[in-house]
Amino acid sequence: MSTSAAPVDPVEQSKKLCAYAAVQDNLKPHHRIIGIGSGSTVVYVAECIGKMPNKAEFVCVPTGFQSKQLIIDNKIQLGGLEENPTIDIAFDGADEIDSGLNCIKGGGACLLQEKLVADSSENFIIVADDRKNTGVLGKGWKKGIPIEVIPNAYNKIIKELTALGGAPKVRPGAPAKAGPVITDNGNFIIDCDFGEIPAAKVADLNSKIKAMVGVVETGLFVGMAQKAYIGNADGTVTTLTV
Numbered sequence: 001m002s003t004s005a006a007p008v009d010p011v012e013q014s015k016k017l018c019a020y021a022a023v024q025d026n027l028k029p030h031h032r033i034i035g036i037g038s039g040s041t042v043v044y045v046a047e048c049i050g051k052m053p054n055k056a057e058f059v060c061v062p063t064g065f066q067s068k069q070l071i072i073d074n075k076i077q078l079g080g081l082e083e084n085p086t087i088d089i090a091f092d093g094a095d096e097i098d099s100g101l102n103c104i105k106g107g108g109a110c111l112l113q114e115k116l117v118a119d120s121s122e123n124f125i126i127v128a129d130d131r132k133n134t135g136v137l138g139k140g141w142k143k144g145i146p147i148e149v150i151p152n153a154y155n156k157i158i159k160e161l162t163a164l165g166g167a168p169k170v171r172p173g174a175p176a177k178a179g180p181v182i183t184d185n186g187n188f189i190i191d192c193d194f195g196e197i198p199a200a201k202v203a204d205l206n207s208k209i210k211a212m213v214g215v216v217e218t219g220l221f222v223g224m225a226q227k228a229y230i231g232n233a234d235g236t237v238t239t240l241t242v
């Protein structure tokens, strides 16, 4: 019988390393309410918290269906934003990070609940593998900025985004569903490519998109993260701060 271990995928390993480092460095003894983001990197945040001997002291607030399952699977106490409007610290992944720690989020269509949790958190920490750390939004992430919209407003908003210089597309649910992706909040996602967005222009673009009636939220997280933990392919972790 062979006893050789399964090969370790370096990207998966880097996600785990940055997530564990972020929790171990930032979760303080007085923290009680923790926000848990969405995606494949925060899986390791929940795993790390789930292994803590004092995990019964924490209440974790999820950012969507997947995140809720992670909290349940790791046997951590689940809480809602309604009972916990102030979150001590939140950990979340990102699709891309710029030099000012602005992020594109929403690749998993969870951006609205993610932004609610981030905005309610006293500390917001990003965990990501080094492919996300490009320095400029739109440089590596070519799918566009995810924008959550009220369903019957999608054509109106597509017109407005096009006039703003973007290339918008409704996110399809195919092959798993005919028709568009429906978010956890019952809305559509429009992915809108604006090319590379210099850090100094991210806030203005975000304000212009948010001002469109029918837009619920954008996947531009402007000035929200205090720190980002980047897992590198060589097994090291880089910490970025603003």
Ligand SMILES: O=C(CO)[C@H](O)[C@H](O)COP(=O)(O)O
Pocket (backbone or CB within 6 Å): 037, 038, 039, 040, 041, 042, 092, 093, 094, 095, 104, 105, 106, 107, 108, 109, 110, 111, 114
């Ligand atoms: O914004 C998100 C979901 O809406 C995720 O945090 C983002 O897509 C990163 O995911 P991953 O850790 O799998 O790269």
